[in-house]
Structures are given as structure tokens and as C-alpha cells.
Amino acid sequence: MSSVKKLFGYVILLCLAAFITHWAVQNHLRSKQDPQETGLEWMRAEYDLDDGTFARVKLLHQIYFAECEAMTSKIGKVDRILLSPPRRGKVSEETKRSAIQLDEALCADYEAVTLRHLQEVAALMSPEHAERFLNDFTTNVQRQRMEHQRALSEKAKQ
Amino acid sequence: MNQTDKEMDEKIDALLADWQESIEVPQDFRREVWRRVELSGPCRHGILERLAWWLLRPMREVVLLALVVLVALIWGLTHPPEPEYSAHDAYLLSISPFDPHHYEELSR
Known part of the structure; x- marks a missing residue:
């Protein structure tokens, strides 16, 4: 060579x-x-949280994160019926309807849990920050829930 | 080793000691050699050959490879990848059970 x-x-x-x-x-x-760590650090800076308040906010979140993961997993299991149907065979209309109804019920419950968590966090902030925080995340969570359900219904129609 | 072999070796040694080669070279032998060297012209190697000659030695190859790996490592550490989502969206993802990122794999 x-x-x-x-x-x-x-x-x-x-x-x-x-x-x-x-x-x-x-x-x-x-x-x-880690989105949880990134998110909490962002929150601390964005809403001017002092060390004491941040420690309480963090504790509330640590409890809530476990709850949120459980909710996500449960919604995921129901949604799998519609979003990842079996390769062979077809999901019956009745199963689809039941899955959508179950998803709706779960979403309603979980939205309430999430909004309650947001209220608890906001209660630790100054009134102006609390209002901005709730406006931002209540709107976003509700929008995501609607989009999630719309996507699921469309998938069920296919 | 027997006696005959020993005698034979001694004869060979004596012969080799006497042996001398006399080579007759022409008078202008040296001048002719230099003339031919001049005629053949300068030895030309391209820049790539010279670089290859200089670089392709085991020690230099290993050092350069280590250097390249080190630079890539430092570059990677000092230029972290862009996060998939903003810090605001990271918070939303961590608190919302409806965030589409949770269900991306299911939707594929």
C-alpha cells in the first residue's frame, strides 16, 4: 500500500x-x-423563589411527581388500546368507545389533581407571581388535555 | 567434532586468511558515479508523501489519535446538546399528565 x-x-x-x-x-x-430538575430550577428563577419557599415548593413537587407518573402510566395503558392497536385483528367499536370513555373519566380526575397541585404551589408564591403562574399552567394543562382527547378521538375514528 | 572436521576447519581458516580480492576500478569511477547522480535529477516527493513519511510512525499516530479524541471530548463537554424543550416546557412536561411527550412512543 x-x-x-x-x-x-x-x-x-x-x-x-x-x-x-x-x-x-x-x-x-x-x-x-432531567425535565423535573430543569423545570424546578426554571421555576425558582422565573418566580423569584427564596430558599425557604423553594424547599417547600420542591417537596410539594416531589410528592406530586410520583403521582403524575402514576397518572401518566394509567392514561398510557388506556390509550395504548387506540394508539397501538394489535397488528393482527381489529379493535372493535365497542372497545374503542369504552377506551375513550375511560380516558375521559381519567382525564377529568387527573386534571383536577393537577390543578389542585398548581393551587398548592401558587399558595406559596407572592400574589402577582401566583396569578401569573396559575394563568400560564392552568391554561396549558387544560389545552393539553383537550388536544390529547381530540387526538384520541381522531385515532379511534380511523 | 572429529579429527577430520577439525583439520578441514583449520584449512578453511588458513585459506580465508590468505584470500584477498583485488578489484580494479577505472580512474574516473568516482566522477562517473557523481555524474550519473546529477543526471538522475533531484528526488521529488509530493507534500502528501512527505507528510505521510513524517506522520506515519507508531508513536506519532498514537499521540495524534489521542489528541483528536481529547479535543472531541472537550468540544462535546463545552458544547452541550440543545435541550429537546425549553425550561418552561420541561416544567409543563413534568407536571402535566397530558403532555404529548409522554405519549410520543405510543403514537408512532
């Missing part, structure tokens, strides 16, 4: 090593991003 060919092969090896290293580091950093 000529020396130029060897050099070419070596340069390719260098590029490959650089690419793999960069990709591995970025993947590692991405996996360490």
Missing part, C-alpha cells in the same frame, strides 16, 4: 474517532437532562 493511501486511511480513522467520541459525549449529556 502506498504511503498516501495509508495516510488517507489514517485520516479516516481520526475522523471516525472524533465523531464517535463527540456522539458518545452528547448522548451521555442528553441522557442526564
Whole structure:
């Protein structure tokens, strides 16, 4: 093999090593991003929470996060019937209707739980911040619930 | 080793000691060599050949490879990936059981 060919092969090896290293580091950093931690830190800065208030807000969230994960998992199980139907066979109309009804009931309950949590958090903030916080997240949670149910109904019609 | 072999070795040693080669070279031998070297012209190698000659040695190859990996590592650590969502959306994702990110895999 000529020396130029060897050099070419070596340069390719260098590029490959650089690419793999960069990709591995970025993947590692991405996996360490935690939306709960990021969200809480954002909240602390956005609503000017002092250390004492933030500690109480964090505690409320830690309790709520477990509850939220359980709610998400339960909604996911019901939605799987419509969003990931079995490859063979078809989901009957009756099953679809039951799934949608169950999802609606769960969503109504869970929206109430979420809004109650938001109220508890807002109660620890100054009145102006509490109002801004509730306006922002109540609206967003309600919008997401509507979009979720609309998407599910559309999927059921297909 | 027997006696005959020993005698034979001694004869060979004596012969080699006497042996001398006399080579007759023409008078202008050296001048002719240099003339031919001049005629062949300068040894030309491209920049790639010279770079390959300089670089492709085990120690240099390993050092450069280690350097490239180190630079990629530092670059990756100092340029973290863009988060998938803003900090506001990260909070919403963590508190809303209806956030679409929770159900992305189901929808695929």
C-alpha cells in the first residue's frame, strides 16, 4: 500500500474517532437532562423563589411527581388500546368507545389533581407571581388535555 | 567434532586468511558515479508523501489519535446538546399528565 493511501486511511480513522467520541459525549449529556430538575430550577428563577419557599415548593413537587407518573402510566395503558392497536385483528367499536370513555373519566380526575397541585404551589408564591403562574399552567394543562382527547378521538375514528 | 572436521576447519581458516580480492576500478569511477547522480535529477516527493513519511510512525499516530479524541471530548463537554424543550416546557412536561411527550412512543 502506498504511503498516501495509508495516510488517507489514517485520516479516516481520526475522523471516525472524533465523531464517535463527540456522539458518545452528547448522548451521555442528553441522557442526564432531567425535565423535573430543569423545570424546578426554571421555576425558582422565573418566580423569584427564596430558599425557604423553594424547599417547600420542591417537596410539594416531589410528592406530586410520583403521582403524575402514576397518572401518566394509567392514561398510557388506556390509550395504548387506540394508539397501538394489535397488528393482527381489529379493535372493535365497542372497545374503542369504552377506551375513550375511560380516558375521559381519567382525564377529568387527573386534571383536577393537577390543578389542585398548581393551587398548592401558587399558595406559596407572592400574589402577582401566583396569578401569573396559575394563568400560564392552568391554561396549558387544560389545552393539553383537550388536544390529547381530540387526538384520541381522531385515532379511534380511523 | 572429529579429527577430520577439525583439520578441514583449520584449512578453511588458513585459506580465508590468505584470500584477498583485488578489484580494479577505472580512474574516473568516482566522477562517473557523481555524474550519473546529477543526471538522475533531484528526488521529488509530493507534500502528501512527505507528510505521510513524517506522520506515519507508531508513536506519532498514537499521540495524534489521542489528541483528536481529547479535543472531541472537550468540544462535546463545552458544547452541550440543545435541550429537546425549553425550561418552561420541561416544567409543563413534568407536571402535566397530558403532555404529548409522554405519549410520543405510543403514537408512532
